[in-house]
Each structure stands twice: as structure tokens, then as C-alpha cells.
Amino acid sequence: MVTGSKRGGIDLRRSIRRISERYTILYVLLGLFIILSVAVDSFFTIRNITNVLRQVSMVAIMSVGMFFVLVGAGIDLSAGATVGFTGIFFADLIVNKGVNPYLAILLTIVLGALIGLMNGLLVSYARLLPFIATVGTMSIAQGLALIWTNSYPVLDLPSSIEFLGRGYLFGLPFPIYVVIVVYIIAFIVTEKTVYGRFLFASGGNDEAAYLSGINVRKVRCISYIVCSVTVAISSIILCGRLDSAQPTNGSEWGFDAITACVLGGTSMSGGKGQVLGVLLGAIFVGILTNGMTLLNVNSNMQTVVRGVVLVIAVGFDVVRSRRAARG
Amino acid sequence: MDNTIILDIHNVSKRFPGVQALDDVSFEICRGRIHALVGENGAGKSTLIKIISGAERMDSGYFSINGEKASFTKPLEAINAGISVVHQEMRLVPQLSVAENIFIGRPQTYKKVKLVAWKRMYREARELLDSIGAESIDEREITGNLSIAEQQMVEICKALSYNAKIIIMDEPSASLTDRELTMLFAILRELRQRGITVIYISHRLEEIFEIANDVTVLRDGRMIHTGPVEGLTRESLISLMVGRTLDNEYPKEFVPAGKTLLEVRNLNMPGVIRDVSFDLKEGEILGIAGLVGSGRTETARIIFGADHSARLSGDILIRGEKVTIKSVQDAMRHGIALIPEDRQRQGLVLGMDVRGNISMASIDRISRAGFLSRKKENDLSEKSIRALRIVTPSGRHPVKNLSGGNQQKVVIAKWLAANSDILIMDEPTRGIDVGAKAEIYKLMTDFAKEGKGIIIISSEMPEIVGMCDRVLVFRDGMIGGELQRTEVTQERILNYAIK
Numbered sequence: 001m002v003t004g005s006k007r008g009g010i011d012l013r014r015s016i017r018r019i020s021e022r023y024t025i026l027y028v029l030l031g032l033f034i035i036l037s038v039a040v041d042s043f044f045t046i047r048n049i050t051n052v053l054r055q056v057s058m059v060a061i062m063s064v065g066m067f068f069v070l071v072g073a074g075i076d077l078s079a080g081a082t083v084g085f086t087g088i089f090f091a092d093l094i095v096n097k098g099v100n101p102y103l104a105i106l107l108t109i110v111l112g113a114l115i116g117l118m119n120g121l122l123v124s125y126a127r128l129l130p131f132i133a134t135v136g137t138m139s140i141a142q143g144l145a146l147i148w149t150n151s152y153p154v155l156d157l158p159s160s161i162e163f164l165g166r167g168y169l170f171g172l173p174f175p176i177y178v179v180i181v182v183y184i185i186a187f188i189v190t191e192k193t194v195y196g197r198f199l200f201a202s203g204g205n206d207e208a209a210y211l212s213g214i215n216v217r218k219v220r221c222i223s224y225i226v227c228s229v230t231v232a233i234s235s236i237i238l239c240g241r242l243d244s245a246q247p248t249n250g251s252e253w254g255f256d257a258i259t260a261c262v263l264g265g266t267s268m269s270g271g272k273g274q275v276l277g278v279l280l281g282a283i284f285v286g287i288l289t290n291g292m293t294l295l296n297v298n299s300n301m302q303t304v305v306r307g308v309v310l311v312i313a314v315g316f317d318v319v320r321s322r323r324a325a326r327g
Numbered sequence: 328m329d330n331t332i333i334l335d336i337h338n339v340s341k342r343f344p345g346v347q348a349l350d351d352v353s354f355e356i357c358r359g360r361i362h363a364l365v366g367e368n369g370a371g372k373s374t375l376i377k378i379i380s381g382a383e384r385m386d387s388g389y390f391s392i393n394g395e396k397a398s399f400t401k402p403l404e405a406i407n408a409g410i411s412v413v414h415q416e417m418r419l420v421p422q423l424s425v426a427e428n429i430f431i432g433r434p435q436t437y438k439k440v441k442l443v444a445w446k447r448m449y450r451e452a453r454e455l456l457d458s459i460g461a462e463s464i465d466e467r468e469i470t471g472n473l474s475i476a477e478q479q480m481v482e483i484c485k486a487l488s489y490n491a492k493i494i495i496m497d498e499p500s501a502s503l504t505d506r507e508l509t510m511l512f513a514i515l516r517e518l519r520q521r522g523i524t525v526i527y528i529s530h531r532l533e534e535i536f537e538i539a540n541d542v543t544v545l546r547d548g549r550m551i552h553t554g555p556v557e558g559l560t561r562e563s564l565i566s567l568m569v570g571r572t573l574d575n576e577y578p579k580e581f582v583p584a585g586k587t588l589l590e591v592r593n594l595n596m597p598g599v600i601r602d603v604s605f606d607l608k609e610g611e612i613l614g615i616a617g618l619v620g621s622g623r624t625e626t627a628r629i630i631f632g633a634d635h636s637a638r639l640s641g642d643i644l645i646r647g648e649k650v651t652i653k654s655v656q657d658a659m660r661h662g663i664a665l666i667p668e669d670r671q672r673q674g675l676v677l678g679m680d681v682r683g684n685i686s687m688a689s690i691d692r693i694s695r696a697g698f699l700s701r702k703k704e705n706d707l708s709e710k711s712i713r714a715l716r717i718v719t720p721s722g723r724h725p726v727k728n729l730s731g732g733n734q735q736k737v738v739i740a741k742w743l744a745a746n747s748d749i750l751i752m753d754e755p756t757r758g759i760d761v762g763a764k765a766e767i768y769k770l771m772t773d774f775a776k777e778g779k780g781i782i783i784i785s786s787e788m789p790e791i792v793g794m795c796d797r798v799l800v801f802r803d804g805m806i807g808g809e810l811q812r813t814e815v816t817q818e819r820i821l822n823y824a825i826k
Contacts, residue, residue: 194694201687204676211633211665211673212687212741213655271678 025263025280032284036291043294050173054165054241056286057175058234059256063264063282064186064275065230066257068223071190073203073270074123074130076227078115078137079257083250085145086112087235091154091245094161101160105236112232113225115141120221138254145247155244165240175237179279182230187275199223204271252303255310256285262313269321285309332394333358333524334379334493339388341374347548348374351388354543354553356493359522361515363535363556366545367568367760369730372528375545376495379526380412381405392492411486415498417478419485421471426452428470429485455484459514476507483514487523494518495526500534501757504618505821512538530758531787532561544568569762576761577793578769580776584796585609587647588780589663589749591630594641599625600804603641607749607780612771614791615784616820617801623784624668626801627751631665632658645749659688664747666738668754668784674738675726682708682722684737688745711740715770732763739770750774751782756790768794788817800824 037044062079069076090108093099099107115137122133167174190196201209202216210216234253239245262268263284264277288309292302334356341349349371356362366372377383379390381399389396392408399405402412419428426449427434435448452466461480464473470481479499486494496515500508515525515538527539535542536556543553544567552567565576587606594603600622607613615623628634630643632652643650645661652658658665667673675684685708686693693703708722715736719729726737735755742750755771756764771781771794785791791798798810800823808823 192698194690194697194699197683197687197690197699200679201676201683204678205672207673208676209687211631211655211667213659214687215656271676 025265025277025284028263029280029284029287032287032291036287036294040291040294043291048290048294052283052286052290053176054173055290056283057173057179058237058241058250059253059260059285060179060279060282061182061237062227062230062234062253063257063260063278064182065227066254067186067261067266067273067275067278068190068199068226069130070258070261070266070268071203071270071273072199072220072223073206074220074223075134075258075268076119076224077131077134077254078119078141079227079231080251080254081138081141081145082112082115082228082231083235083238083253084247085115085141085148086232087239087245087249088145088148088154088247090232090236091157091239092149094157095154101158108236109229109232112228112230112235114228115231116225116228117221119228120224123224124217124221142247142251149247151247153244153246157239157243157245161236161240162243163240165237165242167240175241178233178237182233183275183279190275195219195222200271202271252306256306257282259306259310259313260285262317263309266317267321268314268317331358332356334390334392335394336375336379336390337388339375339378339385339390341371341378341383341385343374349378349385350548352545352548352550353388354550356524356526357541358492358524359519360540361519361525361527361538363527363529363539363542364545365529365532365535365542365564365568366551367762369547370545370568370760371548372545373497374548376412376497376526376528379405379493380410380495406489406491409490409492410495411489411491411493412495412497413479413482413486413499415501417475417482419470419478419481421469423470424467425456425464425470425473425481426466428481429455429466429488431485451488452484455487456480458487459483459517460510461514474507475502476504476511479503479511480514483518491523493524493526495528497528498530499527500529500531502619506825508534530760532564535564536561546570565761568760576765576768577790578765578772579612579794580772582610582772582775584611585778588645589630590642590644590647591626592642592644594626594629594639594643596625596629596634596636596639598804600629603804603806605799605806605809607782609748609778609780610775611797612775612781612783612795614795614798614815615782615801616786616788616791616798617807617824619786621801621807621824622804623801624753625804627665627753627782627784630658631655631663631751633665659745659747662746662748664688664742664745664750666735666742666750666752666755668757670731670735670738674741675734677725677727679726680723681712681717681719681726681729681737684726685711685722685740685744688741692744707744711744714743715740716766730760730763732759732766735759735763735767736770739767743774748779749782750779751784753784754786755783756785756787764790788820791815791820792817 042048066076066079086108089111090104093104093107094101119134119137122128123130164174169177198214198219201214202219206216235250238249260281261273261278264281266273266278289302292305332355337353339349339352352375364372374383378385381402381404391397397408420431429452430448435444435451436442437444449466456464456466459480464477464480470478483494499511503511518525529535539556541554542556544551546568585608587608589607592604595601603626617623629639632654635653643652650661671677682704686704693700693707705722712719712722717736717740718733726734756767774781783791783795792815796812798815798820799806800808800820802824810819
């Protein structure tokens with residue numbers, strides 16, 4: 001047996017190793033930050049950093065939802081399309097239907113919840129593969145977004161909505177506060193609540209969770225609802241930022257959210273990940289996009305780079321879980 | 328029998344992060360003999376096998392085959408060098424035919440055109456099957472339709488088709504019935520006749536005495552003993568494996584039976600179980616024996632609410648009161664626990680720590696209004712770790728790093744924490760080494776003394792005979808017979824199980 005002091009030493013070393021393993025993303029992020037600071041003069045300025053944070057806020061918020069789904073060993077490919085659909089719905093309510101903005105926000109979030117419920121029911125209860133079910137939902141959401149306004153964008157949202165995307169509160173962009181609140185709630189839910197524990201257990205081993213009396217189906221179903229609700233929130237902020245809504249807005253953000261999660265140490269095979277890692281992952285994705293824009297990388301090339309990053313991140317995850325499986 | 332050395336293992340060492348899996352292991356294996364490799368879990372058997380079969384590389388040392396130094400970087404090289412492994416879990420493609428599986432990777436083709444020569448392939452598969460006495464297996468049958476035992480034979484034929492000189496059998500008996508095991512032994516003897524060397528790995532010591540010529544014992548990565556089986560006794564072999572003498576393999580104590588805890592009345596599930604009725608008293612250890620698939624596990628899962636169906640009929644009474652169990656949650660409310668047969672797949676969330684696994688079924692006790700109390704959870708887990716003597720650095724340690732015996736204790740701890748008083752344990756000691764087994768048995772005795780009722784479902788007859796007050800023998804989804812402790816013998820159990 002090890003002595004007390006020796007065990008303390010081992011524990012410390014172990015926890016340092018654990019932190020460095022968990023947050024590899026921290027070093028990567030730091031590296032990217034330094035490179036961009038050196039390469040681009042305008043990168044490391046208050047103006048630009050604020051700008052990055054504001055840009056990243058929307059992907060960051062929906063990454064939390066994606067995190068819930070991934071931890072539950074699912075995946076939501078409809079997230080990107082849902083941004084477009086909920087955005088069109090939201091803007092249309094206010095601009096064309098004259099609905100009170102607060103009520104519109106509420107209704108949009110309810111729409112998000114319904115889309116999530118549909119994903120959840122298909123995956124948990126009808127037992128469709130998450131890939132297939134959510135690709136179906138993706139297509140439905142895309143189509144509905146176009147049908148809703150006959151493919152036209154909705155323009156000229158009132159200035160009260162503009163505040164959500166462009167406004168400042170105590171010197172910081174408003175969306176950043178939303179990010180902080182969402183992450184605090186997500187942290188509490190995943191670390192401190194029964195639901196969080198059940199989600200990790202269900203994703204880690206659904207059979208064992210079921211045989212321990214956990215209602216795995218319900219737990220998973222809720223994770224999809226959480227995901228689409230965060231998507232709706234992101235979408236509302238986007239409407240505020242753009243002052244308008246396009247049916248195709250945010251179509252690629254679903255993949256950014258997956259990239260953010262996986263970069264942040266979330267396992268695609270479920271049951272593993274931390275909220276803080278997801279935030280770092282989302283910031284990485286944001287800085288990368290911002291850096292490429294500042295370096296005048298054309299937008300098509302940016303799409304290619306983001307695909308490469310996604311593949312690399314998932315590749316690392318495969319290696320990581322294979323190593324973990326070997327024990 | 329000649330005494331040429333076919334496999335010479337020399338100072339082989341292998342280190343994994345945090346554990347010395349093999350430490351300077353040396354021994355020799357003679358040609359044409361059945362050589363058993365035994366040791367507790369974590370003793371280094373699998374690592375050694377992986378190195379010999381090219382799945383893993385050694386850090387230092389070497390081994391030679393027929394006097395030639397070998398170094399494999401991948402399994403195929405080992406196979407080509409005449410070393411094949413028949414794995415515990417089959418590595419066959421269930422959708423393909425037997426013949427295709429035997430010649431998988433290099434199908435028989437015509438000489439000029441690279442097209443599959445089906446006729447020749449079937450013929451050669453037939454010859455291989457016949458050569459080991461597997462006349463009953465059709466070479467054209469879809470492999471997935473075969474029993475585990477038959478698939479094992481196909482694996483052996485596959486090894487022979489590569490001209491294997493050494494066949495490694497990794498826990499071949501784990502899911503075989505006694506009759507199938509007898510057939511397997513006949514095949515192994517036949518292989519030995521033909522000069523093929525068999526390395527036989529098993530936890531069941533009686534098999535080693537029945538079939539093996541030589542035995543090598545590994546413990547904590549070190550070679551402890553190697554030599555002929557002759558002259559060893561079961562006890563001496565166990566003490567070599569464990570490193571100490573085990574005074575009592577089955578620490579059974581007599582506990583007077585209390586009130587009736589559980590009554591099962593005419594439980595029926597069409598096509599699964601028929602008319603199952605029995606009861607369980609406080610302090611009683613009830614054994615359920617029978618072949619795999621005879622309805623043992625199915626009955627347990629139904630009582631536990633895991634397989635509820637509208638077609639289910641019959642009554643379950645707890646302490647004399649009729650209860651409805653439609654879900655696992657219902658069963659838990661009535662104090663029923665199921666410790667499932669496959670602890671890694673069904674019992675544990677391997678990615679979680681010990682603490683989280685222990686508290687998983689008692690979340691209500693460690694939470695309030697949906698929020699977890701870390702303190703309560705820590706207390707619960709510390710208490711369980713102490714009470715069950717779980718060997719782990721701390722409650723925060725990942726459960727996947729624990730040994731099999733300690734993992735099983737974590738599953739048991741989970742249900743003790745949930746205050747269960749009816750414990751159904753399905754194959755409670757499968758894949759657990761001898762020392763840890765005795766500890767699990769000791770726990771069962773303790774639980775019985777506390778007035779809990781225990782049901783042990785097991786394929787290991789000595790365990791049933793050694794631990795149970797009463798035994799139900801399942802056959803074809805029914806209770807085929809019941810035996811009291813005084814009348815239980817392996818023969819009688821078999822008699823009821825097979826008919």
C-alpha cells in the first residue's frame with residue numbers, strides 16, 4: 001500500500017495530467033491566439049476581441065445543447081437547419097404578424113422545444129438512429145423555413161430586437177451575458193443535478209443505466225429538447241445581430257457546435273465531457289473563423305478549413321476512446 | 328510424445344502505464360502437448376497471449392518458435408508462423424457460410440482466373456471439419472445459425488487451414504454446456520495426437536486437471552510455476568495462483584430461514600418461461616441452475632421489471648402482498664435488486680468513477696429537489712467501499728481500472744446502497760479469480776445473516792452446490808426440479824437440467 005504523503009503526490013500528478021488531458025484544447029487555443037496576435041495586427045485589439053466574443057456567442061450557446069445530446073450518446077444534425085427555421089418563425093411573428101417581441105421570444109423557444117421533442121421521440125421512443133432521425137428533421141426544418149415566407153428573407157426587425165444581438169450592457173455585448181448564463185446553468189445541471197448524472201450514465205452505458213432504474217429514454221429525449229431550445233436562443237440573437245432573418249441562416253453552425261464539443265473533449269460515443277471544455281472549443285472555432293477572415297481567406301476556403309478541423313477533432317476523439325477502451 | 332520445445336519464452340517483459348503486465352517471464356512449451364496457462368485476472372495471461380499472437384509487442388525479452396526467434400508486428404504474421412488464437416468471443420462473420428469463414432481472407436480461387444472456386448472451398452472445408460470430428464456441421468450453413476460450441480469448432484478449422492502448429496484457446500469453456508465441453512476436449516485430444524500444441528486458458532481448474540499435460544501459473548505478471556499437471560492438486564494450484572492458501576472456498580454458514588420475502592406464482596411469458604412458481608425466505612440463499620437459455624436469466628429480468636410485456640401473466644408477492652412490477656423502478660421500490668450477468672455491459676458505467684456507480688440506484692438518498700449532495704454521495708460511497716472492502720485508491724477512481732472482482736463488488740455495493748433486500752445475482756462470479764470469488768461468497772453469507780434473501784443464478788455447479796440452501800433447476804423455461812441442500816449434487820442438477 002502507498003503511504004499517505006506519497007499518495008498525495010500521485011494524486012496531484014494525476015490531477016495535473018487529467019486537467020492537461022481534458023483541456024488539450026486550452027493549449028491549442030493559446031497557440032492559435034499567439035499565432036494570430038503575431039500575424040495580424042488588428043487581431044489582438046479590444047475591438048476585435050469583443051467582436052469575436054459576440055460572433056462566437058451564438059455557436060457557443062447551441063454547443064451547450066449539442067453537448068447534452070452528445071453526452072447522451074446521440075447526435076443532432078438538425079441543429080443548423082433549426083437555426084434558420086426558428087429565426088424565420090421569430091422574425092415573421094414580429095414583423096408580419098405584429099406579435100409582441102417578448103411573446104415572440106417565448107413562442108420561438110417553444111417551437112425549438114417542439115422540434116427537439118420530435119427528435120427525442122424519434123430517437124428515444126421510435127428507436128431511429130440519431131443520424132437518420134435528425135437528418136430527417138433537418139430536411140423538414142429547412143423546407144419549412146423556405147415555405148414559411150416563400151423563400152423570402154424577413155427584414156427590418158424593430159430596434160428592441162436589435163439590442164439582443166448588437167446591444168451593450170456595462171460595456172460588454174449583450175449576447176455575452178446570455179452565454180454566461182447558459183453556461184452557468186449547463187454547468188450546474190451537468191455537475192450538480194440528478195438529471196446531469198442520469199444523462200452521463202445513460203450515455204456512458206445505457207443498458208447499465210436502465211438496469212439501475214434510470215429512465216434512459218426520457219433522459220435522452222430531454223437532451224434533444226435542450227439542444228433545440230439552445231438553438232432557438234442562438235437563432236433569436238442572430239436575428240438581432242442581422243436585423244433580419246434568412247431561411248438559410250446558420251445552416252453550418254450545427255457542425256461548428258459538434259466541432260466545439262469534440263474539440264472541448266466531449267466524446268462522440270457518449271458519457272464523457274465537460275461544459276468548460278465546450279466553451280473553449282466554441283471560442284476556438286470563433287477565433288479560427290475570425291482569424292481567417294482577418295487574413296482574407298475566402299469564405300469557401302474557410303468552409304474547407306472548418307471541415308478539416310471537424311475531421312481532425314473527431315479523429316482525435318476516436319483515438320482517445322480507443323485508448324480508453326484498451327484501459 | 329516427444330519433448331521438443333516448440334515455444335520458448337525468454338525473459339519477456341511488458342509494461343503498460345501504471346502496471347507491469349509481464350515481468351521477466353520465461354518458460355517453455357513442448358510440442359504436441361496441451362499446456363494450460365492459469366492465473367488470476369490481471370496476472371498477465373492475456374498480455375502474454377497477445378504478444379505471442381502478434382497483437383501486442385513486448386518491451387524486452389524474446390520468444391522463439393521451433394528454435395527460431397520470432398518477432399511479430401501484427402496478428403497475420405503470427406498466423407502465418409503457425410500460431411492461431413481461438414478467442415473467447417468469436418471472431419467469425421455471422422452472415423457468411425462456415426466454409427467462407429474458414430477460408431476468410433484468402434478464399435480458394437482458380438489458378439488462372441481470380442474467381443472463387445466454390446466447389447473446392449466447400450470440399451476442403453468439409454475435410455477440415457471431418458478431420459476434427461465435426462461431422463455434424465454443414466460447411467454451407469450460415470455461421471450465425473451455429474451454437475457457440477460449433478462456432479468454436481469452425482474457428483479451430485480456420486486455424487488448421489493456416490497449418491497452425493500452436494492453437495491458443497482463450498477461455499473456451501466459458502459459455503459451453505457440459506456436453507459441448509466433452510466434445511471440445513475430444514477435439515483437443517485429437518489435435519494433440521496430430522502433434523499440434525494447444526495452449527489452454529481457463530479459470531475452471533477442474534478442466535485443467537482433466538485435459539492439460541502441463542501448466543504454467545502466472546501471478547502479478549511473474550511466472551510462478553511451470554511443469555506437468557501430474558503431482559499438483561487443486562489446492563496446491565490455487566495457492567500457487569493466489570499466493571496463499573485458501574482455507575475455505577465456500578464460506579457457507581447455516582442461517583435459519585425467516586419470513587417469506589418473495590413469492591412468485593405461475594409466472595408465464597409465452598415462448599420464454601412457463602408456469603414458474605417459487606418462494607424465497609429471509610436469510611435464504613436460493614440457487615437457480617440450468618443450461619444457458621433455459622429461462623433462468625429471463626425469469627430474473629421479469630421479476631426485476633426489466634422485460635415487462637403485456638403478454639406476461641402470473642403474480643409476484645413481496646412479504647405476502649401482491650405487487651405490480653412493470654418497470655425496474657417498480658422492482659427497486661419493493662427492494663428487489665438484479666446484479667446482472669455481464670458486469671461490464673450491464674452492471675457498470677465504465678467511464679464513471681466508483682462513487683457514481685455505487686450511488687446510481689440510490690439517487691433519491693443523495694439528492695434533494697433534483698440536486699445532488701456531494702457530501703451525502705461521498706459518505707455513501709466511502710461507507711460501501713469500506714463495508715465491501717473494495718480495493719480502489721479512492722471513490723473518485725475510474726471503475727474501469729478496477730479488477731474484475733472489485734468491479735463486481737461495486738455492482739453489489741450499488742444495490743446494497745439502495746437498501747435492497749432481495750438480491751438476484753446472475754453469474755455472480757463469472758470471470759472472477761479464485762481469491763475474489765471467496766470474498767463474494769463471504770459477502771453472500773453476510774447478507775443472508777442480515778436477513779436478506781439471495782438468489783444465485785449460476786452455471787458453475789460447485790458454486791451452487793457450495794453456497795445454496797435450496798436449488799431450482801430450470802429446463803426449457805420451466806422449473807424442472809427442486810433440490811434441498813442435503814440432496815444437492817452436480818449429477819442430480821444435471822439430471823433435472825438435461826433430462
